[in-house]
Amino acid sequence: MQNPTAAMLVIGDEILSGRTRDSNMNHLAKELTKHGIDLKEARVVSDDAQAITEAARSLSAGYDHVFTSGGIGPTHDDITAECIAAAFDAPIGVREDARAILQTYYERQGQELNEARLRMARIPDGAALIDNPISAAPGFILQNVHVMAGVPVIFETMVASVLPTLTGGAPLLSQSLRVERGEGEIASALTAVAEAYPDLSFGSYPFSQNGIYGTNIVVRGQDGAQLDQAMTALAEAMQT
Amino acid sequence: MQNPTAAMLVIGDEILSGRTRDSNMNHLAKELTKHGIDLKEARVVSDDAQAITEAARSLSAGYDHVFTSGGIGPTHDDITAECIAAAFDAPIGVREDARAILQTYYERQGQELNEARLRMARIPDGAALIDNPISAAPGFILQNVHVMAGVPVIFETMVASVLPTLTGGAPLLSQSLRVERGEGEIASALTAVAEAYPDLSFGSYPFSQNGIYGTNIVVRGQDGAQLDQAMTALAEAMQT
Numbered sequence: 001m002q003n004p005t006a007a008m009l010v011i012g013d014e015i016l017s018g019r020t021r022d023s024n025m026n027h028l029a030k031e032l033t034k035h036g037i038d039l040k041e042a043r044v045v046s047d048d049a050q051a052i053t054e055a056a057r058s059l060s061a062g063y064d065h066v067f068t069s070g071g072i073g074p075t076h077d078d079i080t081a082e083c084i085a086a087a088f089d090a091p092i093g094v095r096e097d098a099r100a101i102l103q104t105y106y107e108r109q110g111q112e113l114n115e116a117r118l119r120m121a122r123i124p125d126g127a128a129l130i131d132n133p134i135s136a137a138p139g140f141i142l143q144n145v146h147v148m149a150g151v152p153v154i155f156e157t158m159v160a161s162v163l164p165t166l167t168g169g170a171p172l173l174s175q176s177l178r179v180e181r182g183e184g185e186i187a188s189a190l191t192a193v194a195e196a197y198p199d200l201s202f203g204s205y206p207f208s209q210n211g212i213y214g215t216n217i218v219v220r221g222q223d224g225a226q227l228d229q230a231m232t233a234l235a236e237a238m239q240t
Numbered sequence: 241m242q243n244p245t246a247a248m249l250v251i252g253d254e255i256l257s258g259r260t261r262d263s264n265m266n267h268l269a270k271e272l273t274k275h276g277i278d279l280k281e282a283r284v285v286s287d288d289a290q291a292i293t294e295a296a297r298s299l300s301a302g303y304d305h306v307f308t309s310g311g312i313g314p315t316h317d318d319i320t321a322e323c324i325a326a327a328f329d330a331p332i333g334v335r336e337d338a339r340a341i342l343q344t345y346y347e348r349q350g351q352e353l354n355e356a357r358l359r360m361a362r363i364p365d366g367a368a369l370i371d372n373p374i375s376a377a378p379g380f381i382l383q384n385v386h387v388m389a390g391v392p393v394i395f396e397t398m399v400a401s402v403l404p405t406l407t408g409g410a411p412l413l414s415q416s417l418r419v420e421r422g423e424g425e426i427a428s429a430l431t432a433v434a435e436a437y438p439d440l441s442f443g444s445y446p447f448s449q450n451g452i453y454g455t456n457i458v459v460r461g462q463d464g465a466q467l468d469q470a471m472t473a474l475a476e477a478m479q480t
Contacts, residue, residue, distance in 0.1 A: 014445060017414070018271075023261075032258075044265070172257065
């Protein structure tokens with residue numbers, strides 16, 4: 001059985017200018033892998049309405065699930081909610097449920113739910129809210145797109161609350177073998193083992209560490225017993 | 241004058257499974273920013289021929305320059321060169337100039353240029369080689385696509401040798417202001433300053449550090465004097 005597929009859309013000039021190093025992609029990738037959902041593609045686009053809308057539409061059509069990060073705060077450069085609404089021709093405005101969440105949060109802090117903060121209650125019609133226990137402003141799910149915050153700790157919390165609601169396939173298991181020989185030396189033996197196990201995927205990643213050149217071979221698949229067999233075959237092939 | 245635009249294509253299952261954290265994107269982003277080329281989009285795709293070919297074709301058509309990383313080694317999962325050739329309908333085979341480079345390198349190391357290693361001499365017709373002073377196997381440039389290694393130290397060396405050959409625009413300058421107030425509190429003052437300087441881009445990034453919630457405001461633009469003015473205006477606006 002094929003696992004469900006997913007794509008990620010990272011939104012933010014600060015990633016593309018190199019000012020900030022994205023960490024949400026790696027977190028989501030690991031969590032999806034554990035959950036049996038295959039992350040097939042990730043895109044980073046700038047805070048540009050057309051770029052966000054087009055990417056969301058294209059990824060939504062191409063994959064079972066889409067996860068976005070970034071651009072849902074209170075400032076003028078936070079345009080993700082509008083863009084996702086536009087991608088699906090959904091009306092968007094301040095929604096009462098989202099406004100109530102923000103109102104409660106800011107009242108408790110003795111702060112005002114001003115016009116800027118109220119922007120964070122703009123949710124497309126028909127979307128389900130994603131809880132934000134850290135700073136209240138909710139994410140949302142519209143069709144197959146999960147719109148989440150860019151701040152890593154909030155993104156991670158939202159991922160944790162969303163993933164259990166999605167049906168995953170068999171988790172992708174992986175094992176790795178470290179070989180202290182270059183890729184070019186082991187390539188043909190590796191190919192032979194890979195061809196003997198067509199259900200598994202074999203990746204080879206060169207490394208150089210303290211003057212030692214070598215290769216990490218990573219084997220991935222859903223069947224643990226088959227994976228064990230392949231690792232044994234691999235270890236033998238690499239000794240010759 | 242508009243700066244040239246660029247996109248990056250990261251190729252590799254190991255990024256999408258979460259096993260490896262990509263660092264090439266952040267490096268390229270910083271270098272392009274310094275060089276006055278605007279990185280507008282980045283995509284990560286898996287070791288899948290159709291995904292690589294389609295992404296390369298689409299990014300090549302959409303941006304002035306494309307930079308790829310990953311998938312040019314000697315093993316069966318290294319299919320980038322074939323895919324880029326396919327994207328432009330260019331024939332591909334072992335090229336004499338690339339073979340000579342590898343031959344010299346492996347002879348000097350007392351190693352054999354075997355069939356697997358010879359794969360790394362497969363270069364599309366019409367491509368220019370990119371020097372690899374570390375492990376010899378060259379990258380290449382086909383039309384506006386720069387095909388480079390995934391191993392960060394090699395990728396970075398290739399970027400360093402390629403960038404001086406590209407005409408950059410004015411480097412994007414940036415200054416930032418740290419404000420110990422939440423985004424929602426400063427949003428309207430920030431918008432007012434941003435509207436007064438339409439040539440500059442204003443980004444706001446919330447942080448929480450040792451219990452302090454605040455916002456980093458980053459202003460970017462090509463005109464240093466204007467940037468200075470805007471920062472002064474911003475600092476004043478944030479004091480009220």
